[in-house]
Structure formats: structure tokens, C-alpha cells
Amino acid sequence: MLVLVSPALLVILALIVLPVGWLAWQSIYHDGFTLENYRRVFTEDIYWRSFALTFEISLAVTVIALLLGYPVAYLANSVPKGWSILILSLVVLPFWTSVLVRAYAWLALLQRTGVINQFLRYLDVISEPLALVHNTFGTVVATVHILLPFMVLPLYATMQKIPGDLMQAGASLGASPSLTFLRVFLPLSLPGVLAGCTMVFVLCLGFYITPELLGGGRTVMVSMLVSRNVELYNQFGAASAVAVVLLLSVLAIFFIVSRFISLDRVLGQK
Amino acid sequence: MMRTSPARIGLYVISALVLLYLILPVLIIAPISFSSARFLTFPPPSFSMRWYQQYFANPAWMQATQVTLTVALLTVVIATPCGVAAAYAISQSKLRIMRVIHMALLLPLVVPIIITAVGIFFVYAKVGLVATMPGLVLANVMLGLPYVVISVLAGLQSFDPAQEMVARSLGMNRLRSFFAVTLPQIKSSVIAGGIFAFISAMDETIVALFISGGQYQPLTKRMFTALRDEIDPTIAAISTLMTAASFMLVLLASTRQKKSG
Numbered sequence: 001m002l003v004l005v006s007p008a009l010l011v012i013l014a015l016i017v018l019p020v021g022w023l024a025w026q027s028i029y030h031d032g033f034t035l036e037n038y039r040r041v042f043t044e045d046i047y048w049r050s051f052a053l054t055f056e057i058s059l060a061v062t063v064i065a066l067l068l069g070y071p072v073a074y075l076a077n078s079v080p081k082g083w084s085i086l087i088l089s090l091v092v093l094p095f096w097t098s099v100l101v102r103a104y105a106w107l108a109l110l111q112r113t114g115v116i117n118q119f120l121r122y123l124d125v126i127s128e129p130l131a132l133v134h135n136t137f138g139t140v141v142a143t144v145h146i147l148l149p150f151m152v153l154p155l156y157a158t159m160q161k162i163p164g165d166l167m168q169a170g171a172s173l174g175a176s177p178s179l180t181f182l183r184v185f186l187p188l189s190l191p192g193v194l195a196g197c198t199m200v201f202v203l204c205l206g207f208y209i210t211p212e213l214l215g216g217g218r219t220v221m222v223s224m225l226v227s228r229n230v231e232l233y234n235q236f237g238a239a240s241a242v243a244v245v246l247l248l249s250v251l252a253i254f255f256i257v258s259r260f261i262s263l264d265r266v267l268g269q270k
Numbered sequence: 271m272m273r274t275s276p277a278r279i280g281l282y283v284i285s286a287l288v289l290l291y292l293i294l295p296v297l298i299i300a301p302i303s304f305s306s307a308r309f310l311t312f313p314p315p316s317f318s319m320r321w322y323q324q325y326f327a328n329p330a331w332m333q334a335t336q337v338t339l340t341v342a343l344l345t346v347v348i349a350t351p352c353g354v355a356a357a358y359a360i361s362q363s364k365l366r367i368m369r370v371i372h373m374a375l376l377l378p379l380v381v382p383i384i385i386t387a388v389g390i391f392f393v394y395a396k397v398g399l400v401a402t403m404p405g406l407v408l409a410n411v412m413l414g415l416p417y418v419v420i421s422v423l424a425g426l427q428s429f430d431p432a433q434e435m436v437a438r439s440l441g442m443n444r445l446r447s448f449f450a451v452t453l454p455q456i457k458s459s460v461i462a463g464g465i466f467a468f469i470s471a472m473d474e475t476i477v478a479l480f481i482s483g484g485q486y487q488p489l490t491k492r493m494f495t496a497l498r499d500e501i502d503p504t505i506a507a508i509s510t511l512m513t514a515a516s517f518m519l520v521l522l523a524s525t526r527q528k529k530s531g
Contacts, residue, residue: 001363002363008355011352013374015412019388022389071285072285097513104509107497108302109294205382206383206385209476213494226384239388250382
């Protein structure tokens with residue numbers, strides 16, 4: 001049996017375990033052991049500002065995705081099967097469109113001469129085009145779009161398991177629909193909320209293409225810090241240290257979440 | 271049970287808006303790709319195939335397309351058997367270490383892709399695999415493996431291993447019984463896993479940005495560079511073709527999965 005897994009395991013060891021290990025080594029070793037790279041990451045302005053910005057954007061994206069995703073998952077859960085299949089297909093449809101293609105689509109929609117600005121000017125709502133892209137706003141709009149399916153799917157899966165009779169029991173005991181929702185349905189859907197939020201937050205922490213293309217160079221997220229240190233400045237040690245801190249943040253989040261819900265629930269999607 | 275209360279109507283409106291937000295970008299690309307305008311204008315002034323002609327007439331785009339298709343096909347050919355063998359072993363073996371191996375095979379989904387990309391770049395730089403075809407294929411095999419493993423493990427869950435025992439008790443060896451009894455029953459999830467690995471390789475951008483170069487640049491790397499410099503509707507034409515390809519493959523994969531029940 002071990003023979004059967006060995007080709008796959010070899011690929012994983014050579015192409016992800018070794019490279020990540022290499023990064024970790026490179027972050028602490030340069031002609032001798034040094035913590036200089038980590039000192040820079042934690043003390044220099046440009047680094048911790050980027051980390052702070054990345055966590056802020058990820059938090060904002062997660063909250064928005066939850067606010068937008070919950071009603072959709074709730075509706076899909078409460079309508080007849082045919083309708084829920086339609087809703088869920090619309091949710092996963094963009095899932096199968098390349099991230100690059102969608103970045104292009106958002107540029108076409110949001111830029112100064114883009115579809116949204118032209119439409120608003122046609123309606124005479126605005127006289128000057130709005131700056132909707134090449135800033136944090138454009139990044140958040142496109143990022144929420146890409147990550148929303150990762151929120152809706154675990155929410156829907158959890159809601160499916162909540163027995164409908166519980167709501168009827170609540171109603172028969174005299175509770176109003178909003179009270180049964182708040183006291184029965186919402187608490188029971190919390191594992192799905194946690195699973196969805198974890199996935200969205202963690203994926204957002206490492207986002208690269210969307211902020212690079214839609215952030216206009218001003219929204220420097222951690223992933224861009226890594227790539228710039230490699231491509232522009234040849235600061236391999238610093239890039240490695242940033243990557244290690246990012247990876248440790250992700251692993252820490254998964255570890256904390258695994259104390260509350262099974263990780264299969266978080267990773268089981270897709 | 272549900273009446274059309276104001277809350278319910280609010281739910282419909284919000285959900286409809288969110289769904290519109292989700293599909294609008296996907297729907298906007300095709301009309302732009304058939305527009306005759308040099309710059310993005312919506313609605314398009316008139317119908318034209320010029321961006322498709324530009325794509326097919328440009329040797330650089332054609333070379334990139336060839337690289338993408340070759341990489342994606344080789345990825346499927348290598349990742350599928352590796353993934354099937356691994357999934358079979360994980361589902362059959364009771365060794366405790368298999369749980370750890372199972373987790374390890376899902377690592378590409380857990381580690382942020384930018385970290386994987388930079389790490390592979392450093393390793394490839396040492397061994398001379400940067401800007402080569404084997405380097406690109408190997409990286410995509412690694413990224414595609416989890417999809418094959420997840421899909422095949424799901425297929426094996428509904429398969430009764432006792433059937434294989436019967437075949438072996440009747441004198442078949444393990445290998446033959448796998449190909450004669452097990453494989454035909456999990457065929458659909460194997461094909462679905464392979465298709466997902468293909469789509470993953472076709473769409474992969476970030477690792478390619480770091481490790482590909484020269485004549486071995488896939489479509490996505492050239493698209494990324496083009497998008498950073500200027501917005502050219504040729505990209506809309508390519509995007510439309512890529513999206514159509516993904517959707518057809520997903521449709522194929524999901525009909526396959528349904529057949530396996």
C-alpha cells in the first residue's frame with residue numbers, strides 16, 4: 001500500500017514540502033544563522049503595514065461575504081429542489097471561470113470608461129466618473145466575488161442538516177418567525193458560518209492576482225510583498241521570512257478553528 | 271409554512287442582487303469580445319470577429335496556447351494514475367500513517383499559492399528547472415493531485431471492497447481484480463478528477479508567473495502581463511474561449527459524477 005502512495009507522496013514532498021522547508025531555512029540562514037529578516041518584518045514600517053492591511057482587507061472581505069452569502073444560502077435551503085439547484089449553479093458558475101478572466105471582467109466593469117461609470121453617467125447620477133478600480137475598493141469588490149462561493153457552499157451544507165421540524169416546533173410553541181430564526185436556526189447554522197468564514201479569510205490572506213491587477217499598486221498585500229522582494233529587489237531572505245509568517249498565520253487559524261469544528265468541514269468544499 | 275412576509279420579499283430581493291453580482295462579470299466578457307470597438311464600450315457598437323482573428327493570427331498567443339494545452343494534458347496523464355493509486359491505498363490501508371499521508375496530499379490546497387510558487391522558484395533555480403517544460407508540468411501535477419485524490423476517495427466510499435475480495439478469492443491477483451472489478455465502478459470519479467486537474471492546470475497563473483519563461487510561457491502568464499500593461503480586447507476573446515472550455519469540461523465532469531450515483 002505504501003508503494004501505491006509513493007509516486008503521489010514523492011511529488012508532494014519534492015514540490016511543496018521541500019520548497020516550503022527551503023523558504024523557512026532561507027529565512028534564518030545566510031552565511032550563518034540570523035534573525036535579521038524577522039527583525040525587519042516585525043519592525044520596519046512597510047512590512048507590518050502590509051500585514052495590517054492584509055488582515056483588514058481579509059476581515060472586511062469575510063464580513064461582506066458572510067452578509068451577502070447567508071441570505072443566498074438561506075434562500076437556497078428554503079425553496080423547492082429545482083430552485084435551489086438553480087441558485088447553487090449560479091453560485092458555482094463563476095467558480096469555474098479563471099481568476100484572471102474575472103479580474104479582466106471587473107476592470108471592464110469598473111474602470112473610468114467602464115460599463116458602470118458609463119451607465120451612471122447615462123442616468124445622470126454622476127457628472128465625473130467615479131474611481132472604482134485601481135484602489136482598495138476595486139480589490140475588495142473583485143475579491144468578495146471570487147470568494148463568495150466558498151462562503152455559500154459550507155453555509156448551505158450546514159443549513160441542509162438543520163431539521164425543518166425544529167422550526168415548526170418553535171412556531172407551535174408560539175414564537176414568531178424572526179424569534180425562531182434567531183433562537184433556533186441561526187445558532188444551529190453557526191458551524192457553517194465558522195467553516196465559510198475560515199476558508200474565505202485564509203484564502204484572502206494569500207490573494208495575489210486580484211490585488212496586483214485591481215489594486216493599482218497602492219494596495220500592497222502580503223503576497224505582493226513576497227513577489228516584489230523576489231522579482232524586483234532580490235531580497236530572498238526577506239521574502240522567505242514574510243512567506244513563513246504568512247504560512248504560520250494560516251496554520252494558526254486552521255489550528256484554532258479545528259478545536260471547534262472538524263477541518264474536513266472547512267476543506268471539504270470544492 | 272412560509273407566507274410572503276416583507277422579510278421574505280427582502281430575502282428574495284437581496285438574493286437576486288447577490289446572484290446578479292456573481293454572474294454579471296461572467297456575462298460581460300463575451301459581448302466585449304465580439305465588439306468592433308478598440309476600447310471598452312458597452313453596449314458594443316457593432317459585431318466583429320477582429321479580436322478572435324488577432325488572437326489566432328498572433329504567433330506569441332498561439333505558442334502560449336500550445337504550451338497551456340500540452341501542460342494541462344501531461345498534468346492529467348501523470349496526476350490521474352498517481353492520484354488514483356494514492357486514493358486506493360488510503361481507502362484500503364489501515365496503517366495509521368495513511369492519515370498523515372492523506373493530509374499531506376491535500377497540502378497544495380492549504381498552503382497559500384504565492385508561498386508554494388516562491389518556494390518552487392527557489393528550488394527550481396538550484397536544479398535548473400526554471401523556464402522549462404518539465405518544471406511547469408511537475409508543478410501542475412502537484413497542484414492537480416488533491417482534486418484527483420478527493421474525487422476518487424469520494425467514489426471509493428460508495429464502493430464495497432468485499433467485491434474485490436470475491437474476485438481475489440476466485441483466483442485473480444490484486445492488480446487484475448483492481449482493473450476488472452474496482453476501476454470500472456469508480457471510472458466516473460476518476461474521469462471527473464482528471465478533468466478537474468486539467469482545469470486547474472489550464473487556469474494556473476501564479477506558479478507560472480515565477481517559474482515559466484522564454485518559449486515555455488502558458489497563456490495565463492501572457493494574459494497577466496498583458497493585463498498589467500494595457501487592456502486589449504484580444505484578452506476578452508481568449509477569456510471567452512477559456513470560459514467556454516472550462517464550462518464544457520465541468521458539465522462533462524458533473525454528468526460523469528451523476529452516472530456513478
